[in-house]
Amino acid sequence: MKRINNTTYGIASNPLFPKYEVAPIKPAKMQNEPLSKLYRSLIKLGYGPIYNVPYGELWVNSVRSREEAYGAHYKHFSSMSHLKNTGYSGFVDNEAEIFGKKFYKKHTLSGEFNYKRNRVHYYGFDTTMNHITDKNYTKQYYQLFEPVVRLQSHYTDSNKINHDIRLAYYNLGDFYNSSENNIKLNTELSTYINKEHLHVKVLADYYNHKQQKDTINDFIFSLNPYFEANGKKWHADLGLNATVDAFNGNTKFYFYPQLNAHYDVYENIIVPYIGASGGLIKNSFRSLSNENPFINPNVHYANTHNKYNVFGGLRGNLSSTTSYDAKVSYGQYDSLHFFVVDYSDLTQLDNKYKVIYDNTSLLNVSGQVKYQYKEKIHFIAKGNYYLYSPKNLERAYHKPDFDITLSTIYNLKSKIIIKADVFVIGNQWALTKVGENSEFVFTESKLLNNLIDANLGAEYRYSKMLSFFLKFNNIANMRYERWEKYPTQRFNFMIGLSFIPF
Template identity: 40%
Template sequence: MQKLLILPLACLLSTGLMAQGERDLGNITEVVTGDFNPVIKDAAKISTNPVINDSTARIPVPAYKLKGQRINTTFEVEPIPSARMKQEPLSKLYRTHVKGGFGNYSMPLGEIYFNSLRSKEYHYGASLKHLSSRATLPDVAYSGFSDNELSLFGKYFMKDYTLAGDFNYTRNVVHYYGYNPELAPTIERGDIRQRFNLFNPNATFESTYKDTTKLHHKTGISYYNLSDVFDGATENNISFNSGLRKYISKEQIGLNTTFGYWHLNGPQDTTFNMIIGFNPHIISQRKNLKVKVGFNVGLEAATDATGSGEIFPDIEASYRLVGDIIIPYAGITGGLIERNSYRSLTDENPFLNAGSSMQ
């Protein structure tokens, strides 16, 4: 029995020695005295048997309590730009334009234009024109002519006003060719040449209010000096015009005034002429109907006539039947527009003599 007890102990000890590695622990001798009595302890067992329950388990229904509470929300509207139609691209502008040509009867043509580009503050330009001919007709004298023109202009744009001005110079030459040169061989070209020189400056000042309730106004002044070398005549003219308009309720009330003075120094005598005009009027528009009611007052004075005055009606009515397509209108008007002058007559007929009647 002792040998049996020692053998398991020896096995345990040897196993433990192997776990220690190769370390030398020495020799241990154990002596056990007594009988070997192996005992197995009783196992702890459940005394009750399992029971299988065939009924379905009852699931409790949860109860919820909802508390009603308003939640305040905010909504901010973001502004968006208004819809706009896509604009067409602006056309390219050029500062200069030159035109030239040559026609029958030795007729050269030349034109030169110069102007500023787009600007919100100013606009200016100049032009030079020439047209002439060295034509000769059978059985008559030399009939050549030449027309020359120089023009300068400018505009200055302000917030509520526009100032504009221009200067024009015209030089026209003709020849009195209406005779047979064989019957008068001693007459030279210089003897039948007529040359007109015209200087004409102008200026205007105009309001550009966006508010139609304000008093809009426009004022202009013009002057010209015309002279010829054949008769030695000289004509001077100064003209003035103005316009006022203002909306009162839905009616537009306006007043236009004009003034003109002409003075001619002819080869025989000196004459003058003066015209003054007033045009008060009212313009009313209701939907498609537009009516203008006013009158023209004209005052005239001249060298060969006593002063006189005239009153003329100025009435006009129009109605839009189909938009701007069909607009019938009717009216009656009159007035002293402008008296015949040496300039207006020679523009129509440059062969006119300065001694002709200006009536």
């Protein structure tokens, strides 16, 4: 059954699994506690006055059923702000979803339909030099339609072949009449051969992207068989991924290793692990615009070939409340993508990004610590250090050299919930313009300093049906740039409520 998504501020959730106790009568019997009541809907409303930010979210869901589950979700989040010395920076995010599941004896059939429309503005220019008041001149939107169907089997007989088949399609369009269509079929089969668990993953992925100056056709097919084996203290996956990529009539074949293994040295306190992998990464209009919505709609496309990625680490549980994970990985990538400002058109505002590619190696050192005390305290600290080594580019543009996340949730008797987050993104480099003439633009690498984003939120649960929340964003009041020329909003806050109408 698909439940309502977890949210930062919501109604207290109760376990669906019944607890059992011995009834004080003879003969002794096991008696279920009454199941907690489930509600069919939830509404969240909020408003941020500093940057004129309305927010609303609605969930509608079926209640318990052994036969089916269904529901719908809608979200609106926008801002009508105008940051200092930049173009109009307002945005609108709308998304809607309907979903359903049908439960059979040995199968589950599910489907969903997703719709998104995200409007942004290319506001990354200096208004003291360019006086543009027409918002449509910098307007861009991304509109997505995405139906999905899925069939999963639930055989308990190890001699049968379990299967998970997912068919998805999407159409993505924008303000400049770019259009991308994608159809993807994912299939996973699994069964037992003797004591080993065999998995076979099959992917067929076709997409067509039409833009003003070019059309891209790409078909990717991959076959990934692997064995899963277990011992008393160890676990291992061993397989191979064979991939065919037919990109605009140019067909290439790739083979990638698949190895994951770990060994429990001592009671799940010390668990070393190693692995090797690789794969083809599809760079589509959808993936690139999700990462950076300020890209030029007419960008150059190429898929990233991750030749290999080897890793090793140590993880475990230090106690019943604390766990850790430390990892080192090294990978080699052909045609890894980077974002730089597009200065190719001297008549424009230099406020759009283009995509460039380079063969790059990447060393990544990461660590994570989690602490959880019952349902009262949750804490996580994680960080990454990145060392990019491009072959031809001077810098790994807009790839930070480290990031840190600290997150804490404190639950006071399920009545008051306090959440604090700190995000740190390290130094990164941009390719910026330093001069130009009638024919050429002169650029050099520019260091963008690290940024800190600290947020604090509180929720008061008045009842199971009603709660209130207050959230403070960017407490450090920093005007930082994740993307050069695009400063973010400074300190702001939102106040709101959540309630169950029925």
